[in-house]
Amino acid sequence: MSTHGGHGAGTAIAPHEPVFVGPTRARLEQLFSKYPTKQACLLPALWMVQEARGWVSEQAIGEVAEALGLTPAYVKGVVTFYTMYHTHPVGRHFIQVCTTSPCNICGAEDVVSALLEATGCGDLGATSPDGRFTVIEVECLGACGFATPILVDDDFIENVTPEKVPGILQRYA
Amino acid sequence: MGYPHPSHPKETVLLSKHFGDPEARGYAGWVKRGGYEGLRKALGMTREAIVEEVKASGLRGRGGAGFPTGLKWSFMPKEVVKPHYLVCNADESEPGTFKDREIMRWTPHALIEGCAIAAYAIGAQRCYIYIRGEFTEPWAVMSAAVEEALVNGALGDDVFGSGTRIEMVLHRGAGAYICGEETAMMNSIEGKRGNPRIKPPFPAVAGLFGMPTTINNVETLAAVPHVLTRGAAWYKSLCLGNPKSTGTKLVSVCGHIQRPGNYEVTMGTPIRDILYDMCGGPPPGRTFKAVIPGGSSVPIMTIAEAESALFDYEGVVEKGSMLGSAGMIVMDDSTDMVYQIWRLARFYAHESCAQCTQCREGTAWTTKVLERILAGKGKQEDYQLLLDLSENMTGKTICVLSDSCAAPVVSGIQKFRPEFEAYIAGSREPALAAV
Numbered sequence: 118m119s120t121h122g123g124h125g126a127g128t129a130i131a132p133h134e135p136v137f138v139g140p141t142r143a144r145l146e147q148l149f150s151k152y153p154t155k156q157a158c159l160l161p162a163l164w165m166v167q168e169a170r171g172w173v174s175e176q177a178i179g180e181v182a183e184a185l186g187l188t189p190a191y192v193k194g195v196v197t198f199y200t201m202y203h204t205h206p207v208g209r210h211f212i213q214v215c216t217t218s219p220c221n222i223c224g225a226e227d228v229v230s231a232l233l234e235a236t237g238c239g240d241l242g243a244t245s246p247d248g249r250f251t252v253i254e255v256e257c258l259g260a261c262g263f264a265t266p267i268l269v270d271d272d273f274i275e276n277v278t279p280e281k282v283p284g285i286l287q288r289y290a
Numbered sequence: 291m292g293y294p295h296p297s298h299p300k301e302t303v304l305l306s307k308h309f310g311d312p313e314a315r316g317y318a319g320w321v322k323r324g325g326y327e328g329l330r331k332a333l334g335m336t337r338e339a340i341v342e343e344v345k346a347s348g349l350r351g352r353g354g355a356g357f358p359t360g361l362k363w364s365f366m367p368k369e370v371v372k373p374h375y376l377v378c379n380a381d382e383s384e385p386g387t388f389k390d391r392e393i394m395r396w397t398p399h400a401l402i403e404g405c406a407i408a409a410y411a412i413g414a415q416r417c418y419i420y421i422r423g424e425f426t427e428p429w430a431v432m433s434a435a436v437e438e439a440l441v442n443g444a445l446g447d448d449v450f451g452s453g454t455r456i457e458m459v460l461h462r463g464a465g466a467y468i469c470g471e472e473t474a475m476m477n478s479i480e481g482k483r484g485n486p487r488i489k490p491p492f493p494a495v496a497g498l499f500g501m502p503t504t505i506n507n508v509e510t511l512a513a514v515p516h517v518l519t520r521g522a523a524w525y526k527s528l529c530l531g532n533p534k535s536t537g538t539k540l541v542s543v544c545g546h547i548q549r550p551g552n553y554e555v556t557m558g559t560p561i562r563d564i565l566y567d568m569c570g571g572p573p574p575g576r577t578f579k580a581v582i583p584g585g586s587s588v589p590i591m592t593i594a595e596a597e598s599a600l601f602d603y604e605g606v607v608e609k610g611s612m613l614g615s616a617g618m619i620v621m622d623d624s625t626d627m628v629y630q631i632w633r634l635a636r637f638y639a640h641e642s643c644a645q646c647t648q649c650r651e652g653t654a655w656t657t658k659v660l661e662r663i664l665a666g667k668g669k670q671e672d673y674q675l676l677l678d679l680s681e682n683m684t685g686k687t688i689c690v691l692s693d694s695c696a697a698p699v700v701s702g703i704q705k706f707r708p709e710f711e712a713y714i715a716g717s718r719e720p721a722l723a724a725v
Contacts, residue, residue, distance in 0.1 A: 119336075153373070153499050159481030160464055185481075198483040198643075201423045201465035213424070214629045217385045218586060218633045219544045219619050256467060256637050257385040258424050261544035261617065262551045271426040 133176030136169045137162075137184050145184065148196035155185045159195055162203055172203035202253070208244040210289045212236070213268040214277075215258040224262035224278070229254060231279035232267075235286055249289070293392055293552045302528065304538045305512050306554040309396045315431060317438040320399040326444055328515030332407045333452040338368075340411040345515065346522035348529075348536030353379055353470075353507030354585065354615045356603045359514075365494035366412040366502050374414040375498045377404050377479070377505040379713045380421040380428070381470040384585035385637060386617030389540035390508035391633030392423070392552050394428035397512065398435035399444075406445065406456050407436050407518060410652030412504050415455045415677030420475050422463045431459055467641035471689045472505040474643065485645045486689035508538055531558025539616050543569050544620035546576065557602040564601060565620065576622040580706070584614020586634050589701035590627075610701075627706040627715055629721050631698050632660035638695035649692035652683040656699060663713045666720035673703055673710070 137145055145165065148158045162185060166177045173196055175189075182189040195262060196202045203211075212232060216225040229252070233239060236250035244251045260266040263275035277285065293309035303491050307323075308314035314323055332340050345360025366374060378401070382390040393401055401419075409417045423428050436458050439445045447455050463469050469478045473487035476498045488670040497503025517525045526536045535557040541564060543549045548570030555564065565571065565578065572578050581596035582588060593601070599609040606613045621630065639653035656679050659672055680696035689691070703710060712718035 125346070144658060151457075154480065157479060157483035160462065163464070164462060165640075181346065186516070187462050187481075195481065196484055199423075199464035199466050201463075204334065216633075217637050218630050221627055221633050222545055222619075222621060255424075255465075257383055259382045259391055259588055260388050261386050262388055262542055264550075268424055273424075273427050286312065 133174065133180065135168050135180055136177060137180060141165055141169065156187060159185060159187070159192065160199075163192075163196060167202060172206050206244075208238075208249055210250050210270055211253040212250060212252045213255070213258070214252065215260070215264075215266050216254045217257040217261075219257075219261035220264040220266070227266040227279045228265045228267070228277050228282065231282040232286075235282050248284075293396070295549050296552050298553065299343055300559065300563050300567055301554050302556045303536045303554050304516055304528075305393060305397070305400065305509065305540060306552060309392050309552070309701055311396065313395055315399075315410045315435070317399060317435070317442050317444075317678050318698065320397070324519070325399050325515075326403055326450075328518035329403045329406050329519050331443065332410055333450060333454060337411050337413060340518070341409065344411070344517055347525040348534070349510065349513055349517060349519040349525065350535070350603065351507055352509035352513070352539065352615070354384065354587070356613065359506065359510055362494070362506070363408070363504060364411050365492070366504055367494075370413040373416070373499075373501045374412055375501055375503040376405060376409040376412060376415060376417040377472070377475060377498060377503060378419040378429060378472060378477060378508060378511055379472065379505055380432075380508045381475060382425070382508070382615075383467045383470050384587060384615045384617055385424055385634070386542060386544055386582060386585045386619040387615040388544070388617070389544045389552050389615075391425060391428055393508050393512050393540075394425070394432050398428075398432050399439065400512045401436055401508055402433070402439050402444065402458065403512040405458060406449065408511055409456050409513050410449075410503075414504070416457045416459065416460050418461050418467070418479055418498070420461045420479060422461060422469075423465050425552075429460065429462060436460065440466060462632075466643075467637075467689060468643045468689070471691070474689070475505065476503065482644070485643050488688055513537060513691050526555045529558055529602075530556050531600040531602045532604040534604060539550040539601070539613075541601065541616045541618055543618045543620060545618075545620040546573055546578070546625070547571070547620045548573060548608065555601060558605065559601045560598045561599045561601050561606075564618070565596070567647060568646070569620075572620075572622045576624060578620060579623045579625055580621045580627065582611075582619040582621075582698070583616070584612045585617040585620065586637065587690070587697055588612040588614045590631075591692060591699045591701075626721060627702055627709045628660065628664060631702040632657065632664055634698045635660055635695055638691060642691060646687040646692070648683050649687050649695075652679050652692055653695045655679055656683075660699075661722055663710060664720060664722040665724040666713060666716060667724055668710070668714040670714065672714065673707075 182192045237245040258266045313319035349359045350356045466484045469484040474484040478484040493503040578593040595609045635657040639657045644650040683692035683696045
């Protein structure tokens, strides 16, 4: 599968453990009452997959499709439209750095360089050799007055400068 | 409060009064500060009376378009024969804008109350609040607040014993600027790719799930309780410039400025007061060069234009730009305008949903031409090429994303041409490697 390329072949071919069982299944079914169609539960269901597995695999796409009465091709079309769903495994900690103009003029590109160096990722989108981090550049995080904001997993951190990078990374094993 | 700074005497704090106060986040703390009085009052009024009150207040959409809120609500069918929906647009993604984030982080109940009033007024029993996926903290705060509102009877099957049913569902986006466009947002909630829809039909006729729908911005809805509690006449009296622009507006100021943050001003306040008095002017030793006053999708203003403009819908238009979302991006004399215009074009190319040819091709092509200029390979013909591209991207697509890409390019060439010229003539070192 090309979408899994280069990111740990072992993970890609492991048999798929269903996500929507037990409490996760119950959570999904609770959602059904909040929308008039099952299809509308697609984005929340994909979030549940990513929460459980860290990324959205082909097999998970198949499982979501079956749970919501959609085709896998349709679900994949939606997954690939949105930038926050990972279609391949990423590091244990996923770092998103805003580099859009307001942050750009306040030095966001230097924050990116500092992060790439300190994490050992080297390149944007690549995972560090120890599997700890993946760093990507993202468009406007909506906190322009607190340049540069970064998102480490679900932690939204404001006013990041290159100097603060090592201290921030220490918090993430 | 001009969060994160103390309130400035020239501010009029209404929505931002409790920013930074953790106690205001909870239901009890909010009620202590006068919360939910607007909703209680609204529940004792007819739906039509609420719509009329909001119309009379002059409140206009704070998301960017500035459409009169009460008028929008009045487009909904009078009789509720099929489900009506309210959608709250909390997909704040317009570069330069970060006001809705603070409303949700600090005063979640202000938004819930505004949503509940609006839902009741338009005959909707369910409201979806679409929060962008990156807003993890606002999501957590809003989730807790909705639960609390439900427990306290401000939401649910019988809101404050009135017999009215209002359900609130938070829906998380997943990274797509275009989902802030109202029809793309509806598709996204329906579990589809976030492609904008052709209008008509307008949402009030056939919107979310094909049902009558109203979509309002976070700030618009958060202002509604104030209109109800203090009255339309009072709200309308908050006006320093044009009577068509009333109330207060949150302005997010960012970029090269001493005190970036959110400020709240009465409509019609001089932009000069915001830049210098509230925000403290440019960084030491620098001077301002340009201001993008309404989020990145509006024409760039020179500092002279910005300094002479009044901050309201008409005042900014008069000086050649638009109020938009009031996300003010300030650039000082150290800014490479060509580089930043390229960076904005790249943003739009990245965020194009690729549905319309003019946008899909135009945003990418514009980005490439600007890249070429920055790499020192620009040609004299490139000005006309960029302007032609922009012309083909304006008013020709389903939504206005490509128009938004054209705005900074066209205004940038008009107002900062010598900076382009320096790259093209080779008198400035290339900023990018040749591709």
